[in-house]
Amino acid sequence: MAPSEQRENAASSYTLSADLNENFKQFQTVFDKCGDIQYRQFEWNTAQRGAFIVLNGVGDINAVNMDLLKQAVESSLTGAVQELTEEHRAAIQSKLSFTSQTSWSDDFQTSVEEVLSGALAVLLDGFTQVLLLNVKGLETRSIEEPATEAVIRGPRDGFQENISTNISLIRRRLKTTQLKLEMFTAGKLSGTDIAITYLEGIAKESLITEVKERVGRIQIDAILESGYVEELIEDHSLSPFPQVLVTERPDKVVGNLLEGKVAIIVDNTPFVIVVPGTFFQLLQTPEDYYQRYFVASAIRILRFIAVVSSLLLPSLYIALTTYHHEMIPTMLLISIASSRETVPFPAFVEALLMEVAFEGLREAGVRLPRPVGQGVSIVGALVIGQAAVAAGIVSSPLLIIVSMTGIASFLFPSFQLGLAFRLLRFPMMIAAATFGLYGILMLVLLLLLHMLHLQSFGVPYMAPLSPLRAGELKDVLFRANWMKLKKSPRSS
Amino acid sequence: MDTISRHQLLAISIIYQIGTTIIFGFASGAGRDSWLAVLISTVLGTAIIMVYVSVTHLNPGLTYIECYPKQFGKWLGTPIAWLHPLLFLYIAGRIVADINNLVPSTILPGTPSWAILAIFIIVIGYALFLGLKVMGRLAEIILPLLGLIYVVEVVLILSSGVIDLDNLFPLLDKGWNRVWKVVWPLGIIQSYGESLALAMIWTSVKPKGRVGRTMILSTLLAGSFIAYTDAMAVSVFGEEIFKRATYPMYALIQAINVADFITQLDATGVLYFCFMAFLKTYIYLFAAIRSIQKLTYAQSNRSFIMPVTVIAFVLGLTMAPNVIVHITVVEKIVPYSPIYLSLMIFIPMVLMAVSWLRRKQV
Numbered sequence: 052m053a054p055s056e057q058r059e060n061a062a063s064s065y066t067l068s069a070d071l072n073e074n075f076k077q078f079q080t081v082f083d084k085c086g087d088i089q090y091r092q093f094e095w096n097t098a099q100r101g102a103f104i105v106l107n108g109v110g111d112i113n114a115v116n117m118d119l120l121k122q123a124v125e126s127s128l129t130g131a132v133q134e135l136t137e138e139h140r141a142a143i144q145s146k147l148s149f150t151s152q153t154s155w156s157d158d159f160q161t162s163v164e165e166v167l168s169g170a171l172a173v174l175l176d177g178f179t180q181v182l183l184l185n186v187k188g189l190e191t192r193s194i195e196e197p198a199t200e201a202v203i204r205g206p207r208d209g210f211q212e213n214i215s216t217n218i219s220l221i222r223r224r225l226k227t228t229q230l231k232l233e234m235f236t237a238g239k240l241s242g243t244d245i246a247i248t249y250l251e252g253i254a255k256e257s258l259i260t261e262v263k264e265r266v267g268r269i270q271i272d273a274i275l276e277s278g279y280v281e282e283l284i285e286d287h288s289l290s291p292f293p294q295v296l297v298t299e300r301p302d303k304v305v306g307n308l309l310e311g312k313v314a315i316i317v318d319n320t321p322f323v324i325v326v327p328g329t330f331f332q333l334l335q336t337p338e339d340y341y342q343r344y345f346v347a348s349a350i351r352i353l354r355f356i357a358v359v360s361s362l363l364l365p366s367l368y369i370a371l372t373t374y375h376h377e378m379i380p381t382m383l384l385i386s387i388a389s390s391r392e393t394v395p396f397p398a399f400v401e402a403l404l405m406e407v408a409f410e411g412l413r414e415a416g417v418r419l420p421r422p423v424g425q426g427v428s429i430v431g432a433l434v435i436g437q438a439a440v441a442a443g444i445v446s447s448p449l450l451i452i453v454s455m456t457g458i459a460s461f462l463f464p465s466f467q468l469g470l471a472f473r474l475l476r477f478p479m480m481i482a483a484a485t486f487g488l489y490g491i492l493m494l495v496l497l498l499l500l501h502m503l504h505l506q507s508f509g510v511p512y513m514a515p516l517s518p519l520r521a522g523e524l525k526d527v528l529f530r531a532n533w534m535k536l537k538k539s540p541r542s543s
Numbered sequence: 544m545d546t547i548s549r550h551q552l553l554a555i556s557i558i559y560q561i562g563t564t565i566i567f568g569f570a571s572g573a574g575r576d577s578w579l580a581v582l583i584s585t586v587l588g589t590a591i592i593m594v595y596v597s598v599t600h601l602n603p604g605l606t607y608i609e610c611y612p613k614q615f616g617k618w619l620g621t622p623i624a625w626l627h628p629l630l631f632l633y634i635a636g637r638i639v640a641d642i643n644n645l646v647p648s649t650i651l652p653g654t655p656s657w658a659i660l661a662i663f664i665i666v667i668g669y670a671l672f673l674g675l676k677v678m679g680r681l682a683e684i685i686l687p688l689l690g691l692i693y694v695v696e697v698v699l700i701l702s703s704g705v706i707d708l709d710n711l712f713p714l715l716d717k718g719w720n721r722v723w724k725v726v727w728p729l730g731i732i733q734s735y736g737e738s739l740a741l742a743m744i745w746t747s748v749k750p751k752g753r754v755g756r757t758m759i760l761s762t763l764l765a766g767s768f769i770a771y772t773d774a775m776a777v778s779v780f781g782e783e784i785f786k787r788a789t790y791p792m793y794a795l796i797q798a799i800n801v802a803d804f805i806t807q808l809d810a811t812g813v814l815y816f817c818f819m820a821f822l823k824t825y826i827y828l829f830a831a832i833r834s835i836q837k838l839t840y841a842q843s844n845r846s847f848i849m850p851v852t853v854i855a856f857v858l859g860l861t862m863a864p865n866v867i868v869h870i871t872v873v874e875k876i877v878p879y880s881p882i883y884l885s886l887m888i889f890i891p892m893v894l895m896a897v898s899w900l901r902r903k904q905v
Contacts, residue, residue: 500677
């Protein structure tokens with residue numbers, strides 16, 4: 052048996068005794084080689100002693116005035132106390148309850164867990180119970196503008212890594228008791244806090260139960276990011292499409308809660324999951340609702356065009372230049388042909404080269420450290436630029452196609468959905484290269500069938516377009532005036 | 544459960560009934576009176592469809608196929624019922640053969656036809672595995688899109704300046720004779736009699752009821768669409784070319800020419816056709832699979848999907864050596880065959896009468 056397992060077993064089997072030294076030793080064994088643990092011992096009368104145990108950095112030791120704590124103990128237990136009674140406990144607790152949340156635990160294992168998540172444990176001679184003061188004080192960064200979802204008009208606050216801060220960001224937008232929060236813990240080693248939040252009476256009861264059930268089922272060693280949770284609770288793991296909404300924006304989460312969705316907040320990540328996720332919801336931004344509705348509608352239509360072109364533009368180019376020249380207007384055909392004259396590759400290879408180069412550049416731009424980043428844009432401008440044409444490797448019409456595809460894929464409000472379409476572009480190009488427009492049609496049909504088949508927590512992925520709920524289309528295909536959207540739609 | 548809504552049924556039916564006429568034209572034998580022939584066929588076709596509807600109405604809860612054993616008894620009913628999946632498979636094979644003839648000869652001249660059919664069949668097989676629900680949703684999404692493309696097409700044709708309304712007159716100058724000739728039996732069987740396969744999906748409509756009204760609506764919409772397109776084709780080409788063209792509607796798309804910029808849209812026409820053929824083949828194969836499932840009392844239809852799609856693939860690949868044979872068979876031989884006429888028109892009428900009488904007795 053490994054030593055760590057031994058320790059764990061000892062911890063789970065140990066019951067607290069009335070002897071401080073024994074308890075203290077047990078804590079020391081469990082926290083063996085944990086350099087961040089702090090012990091302090093003190094005496095509250097001549098014969099009897101006590102001890103504090105806290106984890107540095109997790110529990111904020113300055114949050115409780117140690118002297119105050121000692122005084123509280125001393126004044127509640129005057130004289131030599133032989134047997135500690137319920138009265139004593141109540142007295143201590145009432146003296147401390149104004150400084151922080153306090154509780155008593157008679158289970159050793161629970162006390163250890165509480166210390167690990169930031170409690171100050173107070174051991175007292177003669178007590179078989181441990182006083183736990185919640186002094187959780189994790190280092191966090193300040194609330195900043197979300198890096199991945201910027202807006203022109205709209206609130207600038209974004210989630211950060213601390214779950215309670217994130218919850219407060221939601222709470223301050225919904226001052227109602229209907230907003231419910233249920234806490235879960237998942238991850239055998241990480242013990243990550245997960246909060247499920249929804250608006251009671253607006254979110255469907257069946258959806259809430261389903262989400263709770265799936266989150267409760269999670270069995271994993273550690274959860275480092277909400278992506279773990281997403282993958283563990285989604286309906287179809289064999290699909291390129293994201294089936295939940297992931298966002299850094301509190302206003303987006305609240306907007307979705309108002310539509311009857313359920314949000315899952317995971318500790319240590321600014322990315323909050325909203326379920327069920329549908330295709331059209333992934334194509335919306337909160338700003339659609341802040342800007343004037345004419346403009347917002349136009350931008351939504353622009354986004355639909357972007358979706359189609361990011362998927363189809365390169366493959367249409369391949370299909371038309373390889374199989375269906377006759378469809379290209381004559382003058383355009385001549386100019387395409389003349390610029391393709393010097394290019395040695397077939398259209399498919401040419402397009403594949405450029406698309407792969409472009410995807411590579413994008414990926415490099417994300418990973419590179421800031422100071423080097425400029426280098427990428429310079430190289431990028433050369434590779435996907437006039438130099439490539441001058442070198443006779445690609446034709447200039449293709450360059451325009453690749454750039455337009457790039458622009459289109461930047462228009463996706465959801466990065467995850469954009470990734471799916473970027474990926475699907477490549478099979479689409481293969482289909483176009485082998486079967487022309489017919490191949491594109493067949494692959495599009497296949498994709499459509501797949502998307503229509505997808506469900507997220509019982510909600511069809513393509514709803515409300517299909518299955519059709521005509522009343523809700525006014526907030527999908529365009530954005531109607533708020534006068535007409537007042538009633539929040541229900542997810543079902 | 545694998546159910547569809549009424550709206551989805553409407554979308555499926557409209558696409559199904561317009562179907563391949565979008566390329567092959569409809570009733571072109573009647574020349575400039577073809578649109579009139581279409582309208583008459585539509586009215587008679589609606590009557591035929593009402594027969595199917597009332598059969599399923601008189602035998603609630605049963606699919607169309609199951610009515611035969613129930614009403615005609617095991618010995619007479621079961622063999623008749625078994626003819627249906629065979630018929631559906633045959634027609635599905637015909638449509639696959641349509642693809643086999645049209646696609647390689649128009650947009651993909653160098654590609655082997657088995658490859659073209661293979662991916663067609665694979666997509667259909669996938670759709671069959673996903674079930675009717677997904678197909679209903681697909682139809683629901685595609686129908687408005689097709690409508691939009693059609694409107695664009697009409698606008699483009701109008702702006703191409705090729706329409707000559709004089710081509711439509713004089714009306715009925717050669718008498719009613721040639722109109723009746725295309726109406727019976729081809730006009731009634733094509734699109735409307737073929738809606739027999741749709742009868743197999745009516746039991747999947749939820750909420751129940753008003754299937755008849757939905758079907759009438761879809762038939763009238765599809766009929767008027769075909770009539771309008773026919774009239775447009777005649778006014779563009781004139782009677783003679785229209786009658787002789789193999790693919791009159793395809794030619795219609797080719798006629799588009801706006802300012803010498805938007806021209807040669809034939810490939811889009813073929814894509815149109817491929818989608819229509821896709822949905823039609825799907826419905827036929829679905830009907831065939833469900834019939835076999837009901838007749839063999841199988842729990843699930845999954846195990847039939849593979850064999851049935853493979854059969855359709857082989858049928859489509861081998862059915863017709865060339866376009867001429869294919870079209871001649873489709874237009875001159877099949878509609879007059881006793882199996883077609885009796886399964887689509889006469890036996891359903893008898894079935895309806897028997898069902899009605901037996902219900903009255905009870």
